[in-house]
Amino acid sequence: HSETLWLMGAKELWLQGDVDGGRGMLERAFKENPNSEEIWLAAVKIESENSQFSRARALLAKAREQAGTKRVWLKSAQLERSQGNVEAEKKILEEGIHKFPTFDKFYLMLGQLAERIADPSARAIYREGTVRCVKSATIWIWASRYEEKHSAAKARSLLEKARVKNPKNDLLWLESIRVEVRD
Numbered sequence: 001h002s003e004t005l006w007l008m009g010a011k012e013l014w015l016q017g018d019v020d021g022g023r024g025m026l027e028r029a030f031k032e033n034p035n036s037e038e039i040w041l042a043a044v045k046i047e048s049e050n051s052q053f054s055r056a057r058a059l060l061a062k063a064r065e066q067a068g069t070k071r072v073w074l075k076s077a078q079l080e081r082s083q084g085n086v087e088a089e090k091k092i093l094e095e096g097i098h099k100f101p102t103f104d105k106f107y108l109m110l111g112q113l114a115e116r117i118a119d120p121s122a123r124a125i126y127r128e129g130t131v132r133c134v135k136s137a138t139i140w141i142w143a144s145r146y147e148e149k150h151s152a153a154k155a156r157s158l159l160e161k162a163r164v165k166n167p168k169n170d171l172l173w174l175e176s177i178r179v180e181v182r183d
Helices: 003-015 019-032 037-049 053-066 070-082 086-099 104-116 122-132 137-148 152-165 170-182
Strands: none
Touching (some): 003 037, 037 070, 053 070, 070 086, 070 104, 104 122, 104 137, 137 170, 152 170
16 A cells, blocks of 8 residues: 555656556556555556547546645646646646645746736736735735835835734745836
């Protein structure tokens, strides 16, 4: 039942060029360790590294149903982003936020997606992220950088609010300094 041994075996086969052998080992690993996040993600990696994106996508869909961890949802969104599938990426991120409302990476990715496609909802996404993930310096920083594109004063104000809620976070202080330097 050792996930690590199954993963090491599958990786060794894959690195030796035996992709089918690696797949087979992971199939057997699934039987011994059903719903293992690590095994699901290893299987997805084999498929995506071999440009079998439809297989990787199908594995991730099944993994979201069976394992359903935030990391599986995150990898699903990352796969869609890497393939340029904006609608699927957005849908996965929105569902991910619904299932894991305090996971800051979903807000970051959805906000970044909105920025990439020039969707004005980016501000609201980052704002919701700062409300639900108050302790995440990263979401505060991304929100402030978004605001800084429009107004340095808004970025300053947002970072001040972040520092009040997270007074000992060095990253927020550093970002505040960077806003001043850039302005």
